[in-house]
Amino acid sequence: MAPxxxxxxxxxxxxxxxxxxxxxxxxxxxxxQSDSFAPGSSGEVHWRPRQHGQVAxxxxxxxxxxxxxxxxxxxxxxxxxxxxDFGIGEVEGGAQTLADTxxxxxxxxxxxxxxxxxxxxxxxxxxxxxxxxxxxxxxIVGGAIERKCTQFVNxxxxxxxxxxxxxLMNVGLTLAPMPKxxxxxxxxxxxxxxxxPKSALAxxxxxxxxKCYKISNELGRNTLYLRPSARKRAMxxxxxxxxxPPERISFTRDGNTAYYPGSDGLRIAPDLLPHRNPxxxxxxxxxxxxxxxxxxxxxxxxxRAARAGKTHPNPLLEEAQASIRAARFGFDLSMxxxxxxxxxxxxxxxxxxxxxKDVKTELWIHKP
Amino acid sequence: MNRVYxxxxxxxxxxxxxxxxxxxxxxxxxxYTWDEVAAFFKKGQFILRFEGPNxxxxxxxxxxxxxTSLTNQPGILVALGQNDPKRVxxxxxxxxxxxxx
Numbered sequence: 001m002a003p004x005x006x007x008x009x010x011x012x013x014x015x016x017x018x019x020x021x022x023x024x025x026x027x028x029x030x031x032x033q034s035d036s037f038a039p040g041s042s043g044e045v046h047w048r049p050r051q052h053g054q055v056a057x058x059x060x061x062x063x064x065x066x067x068x069x070x071x072x073x074x075x076x077x078x079x080x081x082x083x084x085d086f087g088i089g090e091v092e093g094g095a096q097t098l099a100d101t102x103x104x105x106x107x108x109x110x111x112x113x114x115x116x117x118x119x120x121x122x123x124x125x126x127x128x129x130x131x132x133x134x135x136x137x138x139x140i141v142g143g144a145i146e147r148k149c150t151q152f153v154n155x156x157x158x159x160x161x162x163x164x165x166x167x168l169m170n171v172g173l174t175l176a177p178m179p180k181x182x183x184x185x186x187x188x189x190x191x192x193x194x195x196x197p198k199s200a201l202a203x204x205x206x207x208x209x210x211k212c213y214k215i216s217n218e219l220g221r222n223t224l225y226l227r228p229s230a231r232k233r234a235m236x237x238x239x240x241x242x243x244x245p246p247e248r249i250s251f252t253r254d255g256n257t258a259y260y261p262g263s264d265g266l267r268i269a270p271d272l273l274p275h276r277n278p279x280x281x282x283x284x285x286x287x288x289x290x291x292x293x294x295x296x297x298x299x300x301x302x303x304r305a306a307r308a309g310k311t312h313p314n315p316l317l318e319e320a321q322a323s324i325r326a327a328r329f330g331f332d333l334s335m336x337x338x339x340x341x342x343x344x345x346x347x348x349x350x351x352x353x354x355x356x357k358d359v360k361t362e363l364w365i366h367k368p
Numbered sequence: 369m370n371r372v373y374x375x376x377x378x379x380x381x382x383x384x385x386x387x388x389x390x391x392x393x394x395x396x397x398x399x400y401t402w403d404e405v406a407a408f409f410k411k412g413q414f415i416l417r418f419e420g421p422n423x424x425x426x427x428x429x430x431x432x433x434x435x436t437s438l439t440n441q442p443g444i445l446v447a448l449g450q451n452d453p454k455r456v457x458x459x460x461x462x463x464x465x466x467x468x469x
Contacts, residue, residue: 220439221438221439247381247383248381248383250380250381250389252380252391254377254391254393255377255391255393255437255441255443256437256438256439256441256443257437257438258435258436258437258438258443259435260433260434260435260443260445261433261435262386262431262432262433262434262445262447263383263385263386263389263433263445263447265381265383265389265445267380267391267435267443267445269437271437271438271439271441286438286439289438294438297438298438302435315403315406315436319436319440344438
């Protein structure tokens, strides 16, 4: 009996959609002839998604149509080299971006005015593009992430390791000469502060979105121990400006400066003095109130109201009332000191969504 | 609210009408706001209890005076009245509670 005839068949499985391999050093004809890549004016290559119905390119130009072509491509070792080259190219691009960022930051630190001007012009010029990006940001970012992720997933373990290792090495080499990021930011900020006039800086800080300006409100006041000269000045000012007996004044290293109505005593702590380097802006008014303003807030504000029975039941309005009273009736205060107190009152209310003119009638601020 | 936790600091002044004024550090309780604590201390007399080296020490009656600073920080002063200020040790964990409930 004759053995059964074995029929050999070659099965060609078409791949749909065709597989496309990217390469950092693509074939010359790919750049020049491809309808998927459009060279820009500066020789840059921009990727465009392939339109439905377009004819697939032959394998020689980078497209693999069949499983056999794919198998040959993989067996020949070209695929591994292409993927590795692609990975290295991507990582090098990322490292270059980081290097440019470091260079740009250094330029900002050295030339803050020119940099600020450049940034301003760049933002103005990129307005339409930013608008477009904001409309389709999800699609653009999502597509980019998906493409990168797919490329990484499709690579073999060896290539993935190569990509990751090269990337980390390049990032390390880029960041090695760079000081701490916080130092760079701090230096940039100090450069801006030195270069710009205070009013311009205040405008810029206040125009920042979000909670940037809130930082200044948390600066607080002085925390260092009061010197004897400061104590003496404070004592003299209290005696000149109010009827509070000197024995009811106590100085402490801890705690805060405050008037205690129960014992009719004034406690003076290191926060009598303003912050050493107070920022500009209305929200930082509390940090700028002078030592005389602080005492006036406690005595002309809280003490006078307490003795007249006009302490406001709402603690927020009581504090605002004390600041306004100090600004109006404070003894021997300069105009900037009075303005700082008024701004403190306004910012206290504003931070709670209250306008001064809405609560003006509730406050005891018309009689000294 | 039954009690307010605090930490003793030191005597900052002695006045004829209030006796010694003890500065205490307010230990915040997330269950209550500072405004509620200040309202709690508005009226009445209180007991100061703290854990000394030889056990629990009670000082009563005392009056409690609260204030808020320019920077919105809470402050508590305890007027010891006729009590001996030497009984109070600085740096002890304790609490203040109302005498009449």
